[in-house]
Amino acid sequence: MTAPPASAIDGFLAMLAAERGAAANTLAAYRSDLLGAQEQVGPLAQADAAAIGTLTSAWADLSPASFARKCSALRQFYLFLVDEGQRSDDPTTALPRPATRRPLPRILDHAEIARLFDRAETEATAGTMQGVRMLALLEMLYGSGLRATELVSLPLSAVPRDAPFVTVTGKGSRQRMVPVSTRARHALTAWLAVRPADTRHLFPGRSGSAAGHLTRIRLYQLIRELAARADIDPQRVSPHVLRHAFATHLLEGGADLRVLQTLLGHADIATTQIYTHVDAARLVALVNERHPLAGGSHSP
Template sequence: MTLPRAMARWIDTFLDAQAAELDAAENTRLAYGRDLIDFAEFLADTGKTFETALPSDVEAYLIKCDAAGMAQSTRARRLSAIKQLYRFAYEEGLREDNPAIQIKGPGRQKTLPKTLSVDEVDCLLGAAQTGARSRDDRLRNTCLMELLYATGMRVSELVSLPVSATRGDPRMLLVKGKGGKERMVPLAPSARSALATWIVTRDKIDKAAQDKGAALSKFLFPSRGKLGHLTRHRFYMLIKELAVAGGVSPDKVTPHTLRHAFATHLLANGADLRSIQTLLGHADISTTEIYTHVLDERLKELVLEHHPLVKNVN
């Protein structure tokens, strides 16, 4: 359905403000836009608008989402978008009240993240080194996988890395994350080696393209596509291909499971949650606490293996 012009204008203004003031990521703005359009369509069906909606209308919308079988996390995200829209509207004088301010959401279930074992990661890294047909692709794929596992970067951060941040055999990488926040992540020797090797090849490819009239790319992983760099979708497909080549179930492997593996393996080997929070770029420690199941398992093993009472029972 076509949204009433006033509600469409509210959404556009809100999203523009998110981009300008908070430097919200494009994917975040797109998600907010989809959620708010769905809410606007619900209001329009009941003869309401953003300006006339009551708290009961927001609650009715959430009930509708629940009845449709929508996941708890999705419902929580939609309420968050609605709350932020009305907070913006109140601050801008578009409304004198906030109908969503006292509505409590369904929360978010803290499910254990899917991850990979060290052996499975080794299989993926091995597939990156041998799986592609051309040497250039093998070097690029190896660099991608080494950087992802060594740093725990989000895939959007990885594929859009500027090449300027990676020159000179860096021990640390400056990564621009969500909301434009920057953080430093250290590089393991194997990742630095893969990076240095790939940059030599990447520069030769870029120079050859320049000789044919193309502009020099500013990205570590350039592409001829619209974005100018390897896309998230292409990398997603690539990592599935590497899973098949490496004998790992493709269902287990996504860019995010490599991020989880980075955090899980660090924690299992003694890293603390605060350090992992910093490396992952989590704004809130509660987001990182999902990995404490690993710590729980390690502590349980310590007790079972080393406590004298357990030894006496055996």
């Protein structure tokens, strides 16, 4: 069977390289796994759950580690297609899913966030369009906890002129109202004054861009370039890391978990509860400081 054009696979690999800094060997392994699956079921971008389910028997002789790796490659590929709006479903539900512990999210501490903002504010003060845009992007990522895709695809109409909210369309096409801080509103106002006027998106892409808006990959690049200029390891910083920092720092400040779930757009509060683990050090300190027996001995 002649392999069809691998444009969807190429787009996925480009995302891995830009957003996650995947090494050449890692990209080659993903490409091999995805092209091998494509030889079995046909074009992956169009494959349904029934076709993907046949891979379980096709890979039956593989070691558990190899099988898990191939399943992981497919799941990440289809998550990418869903995020990009190229599919509305994930056919890998037909594959067995090993029980794994969800890793804790990476975050930046308050001092590192301050350094990012200091650098962005200095560059925005210079008055360049790129500097003003960068500060607005940073304010929306850390100040409102938006996902990268949610942010870059925001239409101009999502930002009302008379209310401190933006209307965000998240996963599953679910809409939610996200509060915008006073700082972020000032940054957005400055950006609206200089942004190109001939586009419907809040953050336009290059002229002639198919998406019409800043791409997610370019957003990752901009954030990491800013981190480098702020003397922070770029590999530790991404839009999603800023979203995690937003959630963790709100929880540290006393935010209710249900409120955090709404702000983040999580369908299941179990997803939000991951941040209670990140905040464990603060809880231990709280018990040591506030418990009735803290600092004293217990006499029978």
